Amino acid sequence: MTTTRLTTDGLIKKIMAQTGGYLAFPFNHVGEQAAIVFATIKQRHNHKILAMVYQKDDQVMVDLKLTPAHSESIRTLKDVAPGAHFNQRYWTTITINATAISDQKLTAMIAESAKLTSR
Numbered sequence: 264m265t266t267t268r269l270t271t272d273g274l275i276k277k278i279m280a281q282t283g284g285y286l287a288f289p290f291n292h293v294g295e296q297a298a299i300v301f302a303t304i305k306q307r308h309n310h311k312i313l314a315m316v317y318q319k320d321d322q323v324m325v326d327l328k329l330t331p332a333h334s335e336s337i338r339t340l341k342d343v344a345p346g347a348h349f350n351q352r353y354w355t356t357i358t359i360n361a362t363a364i365s366d367q368k369l370t371a372m373i374a375e376s377a378k379l380t381s382r
Contacts, residue, residue, distance in 0.1 A: 268360050271302070271318045274325060278304045278314050281370065282377040301348075311380040314373065315348060323359040327376040340364060353379070 269277070275286060284304040291297045304314045315326040326346050329337075334355045337343050342361040346354025357364060357372075364372075 269323055271316055271323050274323055274359060275302050275304065275316050278316070278325075278373055281373050282313060283307060284313055284377070306377070306380055309381070312349075313376045313380040322361060324356060325359055326354050326356050327372050328353050328379045329355050329372060329375055330379070333372075333375065337364070 278284065279286065282304065285307055287303050287305050288301065289303060290301040299317050299319055302316045303312045304316070305312055313328065317324050324347075326348055328349070331352050334345070334353065337355065338345065341363050342358035343364070344356045345351035347356045348354070355372075357369075359369075
């Protein structure tokens with residue numbers, strides 16, 4: 264079972280609703296025309312990034328922080344790769360609408376990322 268087809272906005276809303284995080288754009292500057300808009304969802308209490316959502320080549324992408332063992336175990340799945348923008352030991356990049364990861368597993372990974380970034 265694969266994830267439900269999500270838009271960038273839909274994924275951002277899902278992560279924010281699940282985690283209580285807030286939306287920020289620290290990698291895009293006001294007035295700058297960026298090829299990719301990186302939407303980060305941050306922890307309210309410590310301002311750490313718990314997820315980064317963006318669109319690349321018409322694909323919805325998310326970077327999540329997972330334990331090294333979990334990251335390694337899911338990288339054998341289709342459209343799951345080492346983190347494109349963060350420490351590759353902990354961060355994993357998922358092409359949301361192309362992966363075989365189920366909605367339930369994605370929800371669990373969002374929770375894991377929130378937990379790991381809450382410290």
